[in-house]
Amino acid sequence: MRILVSNDDGYFAPGIAALAEALGTIGQVTVVAPERDRSGASNSLTLDRPLSLRQTSNGFYHVNGTPTDCVHLAVTGMLDHLPDMVVSGVNHGANMGDDTVYSGTVAAATEGFLLGVPSIAVSLVSKSATDFTAAARVARDLAERFMRNPFPRPVLLNVNVPDVAYERLQGIRVTRLGKRHKAEPVVRSETPRGETVYWVGAAGGAADAGEGTDFHAVANGFVSVTPLQIDLTHTGLIAPVFDWLQR
Amino acid sequence: MRILVSNDDGYFAPGIAALAEALGTIGQVTVVAPERDRSGASNSLTLDRPLSLRQTSNGFYHVNGTPTDCVHLAVTGMLDHLPDMVVSGVNHGANMGDDTVYSGTVAAATEGFLLGVPSIAVSLVSKSATDFTAAARVARDLAERFMRNPFPRPVLLNVNVPDVAYERLQGIRVTRLGKRHKAEPVVRSETPRGETVYWVGAAGGAADAGEGTDFHAVANGFVSVTPLQIDLTHTGLIAPVFDWLQR
Amino acid sequence: MRILVSNDDGYFAPGIAALAEALGTIGQVTVVAPERDRSGASNSLTLDRPLSLRQTSNGFYHVNGTPTDCVHLAVTGMLDHLPDMVVSGVNHGANMGDDTVYSGTVAAATEGFLLGVPSIAVSLVSKSATDFTAAARVARDLAERFMRNPFPRPVLLNVNVPDVAYERLQGIRVTRLGKRHKAEPVVRSETPRGETVYWVGAAGGAADAGEGTDFHAVANGFVSVTPLQIDLTHTGLIAPVFDWLQR
């Protein structure tokens, strides 16, 4: 099995090293990741300049672009074969609920999926993550399952893993995305040169974290697996908007 | 009515000037847009540095960040009141089907919606757009309709306007997003210093452009209005993935 | 006379508008400036991506690069004729003493000079500059003098203008660069996400501001004109270093 690995924390992040190591035991891994931290990059694509691809001494490739750029470049221009899977992560921090809109980790997997490849985004639910091995092992479990028992068509899975030892995980829950409260307001600050600047504030707390959500699963010690789709159409509103436009 | 206007082409783009002018006839407009072209920025948020806000001589504000940053900063830190609407555009070029995943124009409207404000993204379906007035007038029509006849809860609308005179538009169609074929491969090039670099290739052509899609509406001269949602959960796959994990 | 105008504050800055207007009365002006504020850019050249050139509705060109990129691109690829002069500014803030090492304003003029064109950098010594007309007029006076009475070979002049009305300027002094004290230390700060970050601190105060320096001239109400060179060789140390290497 050929596995393309990427992330949004940068090629040097401990989470991607753990992931590449775990997946390397079951398949042929190629790592192509951003040259620097691109957290929050969402699905941004670099259109105004070309991308460079470089290889480090440990064999990882890095690209001066976004997570989406990395997977796009690897799949459409660099790899000789279409990979069998794209696995993105292990992200340092959760990607649940509305986080998925902004997440570069999810975006890397989304790009794989858009290019026709089964793809998984894996995040460790922890602020001070130091041990990525449990999450990496969960990713390997899922990848092995894909090998043994492929899905009839490509899927896109968003996986969040509680920050406990592998043995202490309570199992896997298939979930829907929860919802967060609105983000905190921007934080005003001043530069040493007297200019006012604004930091984007913290993400909101969980607003819909009820049973069935990713928030709920993780809070109860389960790995959360959410199948994602990329069609943003709000089907349920097509008729109401039609009516509204008649009035 | 207070209207926040943004885009992804930059505050200096002719499309945003046309939009601000058209909306200025029906409400109080504040323009907050990126300081430079950020096409393809998707929902990326700037987390590793603070944002600056500056005003130009024509009253527009610009931010050294993404479209999402602009709306986020305006709504959570700059404006005294929550705006009644966010309108993003008029984008130079279509945002249909899978384009919506990458689009900064759609992202600016999405951020408004996530912050609780009815939001519209408006794009002109044209490669060599020179006249944004028809699209701007369509945006004004929709905004007026929101004033006269508000929706019970905030909606997010993605609007694509054919590049013809306003009088030649065939009407409005409420649509679902179509699908594109996979993007073209990256284009290999060489720098004057002999390094290999790669340009992201062109978007794929329309793959699902059947009746009911945005592609179909626009191809037939209609304005396409697609209601969007931001929950990426693939509800239909929750049960199949559950089964798959049992095997 | 053909004059190329650039700066480091960006093409939209009031200082470059004043400069272009003043020089437009005596020659044919082309403005090519950075698309965003690039203060502190020094002589940096963009080597890892290509540059785009765009024109605004007022005829100014902007480049997604540094001040050096702007002049380099204009002179070696865009203009049909070598300009007769490059004038950079009017910068918002002084460029005296060691500032010249970091200044993008000086760098734009330096690039003109390196490409064989007489070049002037013009800065307004003010933190809250609102009126650039006096400094722009000084630039025009100097450019006129170049027309009437050309120097035998290209020169590079660094000009600093006190922030007073043109009529209140005490005259012109030809100066050497003074020296600043070491810069203030970096200022430690924390992001809303709890990361420690560091702002570059303020420039040091004047250390050598004695008679003959740019600091002294400006402090006494005179325009300071410092001829610059770009050969960094410390000729006076060639023999001592030779001796030192023998020991």
Place this chain on the structure above:
Amino acid sequence: MRILVSNDDGYFAPGIAALAEALGTIGQVTVVAPERDRSGASNSLTLDRPLSLRQTSNGFYHVNGTPTDCVHLAVTGMLDHLPDMVVSGVNHGANMGDDTVYSGTVAAATEGFLLGVPSIAVSLVSKSATDFTAAARVARDLAERFMRNPFPRPVLLNVNVPDVAYERLQGIRVTRLGKRHKAEPVVRSETPRGETVYWVGAAGGAADAGEGTDFHAVANGFVSVTPLQIDLTHTGLIAPVFDWLQR
């Protein structure tokens, strides 16, 4: 001896690893270098955002800024003691003649010098450099000499090393900077989206490469050591400019 090591190729470059290893045998080395390739950065300082400092598993620090930022941050905010030396490099490629104006390698050393520390910039004169050990050993020789036999006041040395084995170096020459011909024109190219873009062209060939210059020393197999200064005043033009302004 405490030695601060930086470069402009990025903290992961083989040249800085070789340098840190060689200097580690004679002193206590701290590496603080850019997180990505910043060749051509000159003395640019980052003023519009704060800098982050991170450490890799091998102990090197990297900063999301320029070479100048790295040395500035290390000396004024991070290190407990002023270092005894700053050594920048080993750069992949020559920094001779006018290159010094644009070089980030030289800039890192210049920042050390401006902050009062004896500083050396070391470059390997090679396009396809694979072995940095000879250049790193030359740097160590010079640093040892500084230990044994300090200069009465801080100096700034620009060192270029031919790409041959250490044993085949012909010795050391103390040189002045040569001159290059004007740079090649920008190279026009087109993006896959049909936009015209421009790459900065190659540096010019040597124009003044006569005896006594850095070009001449290196061409003859010698290490070139050029003492630099940072006062750009063209002393010899002060009187002529004064006369010119009287006319």
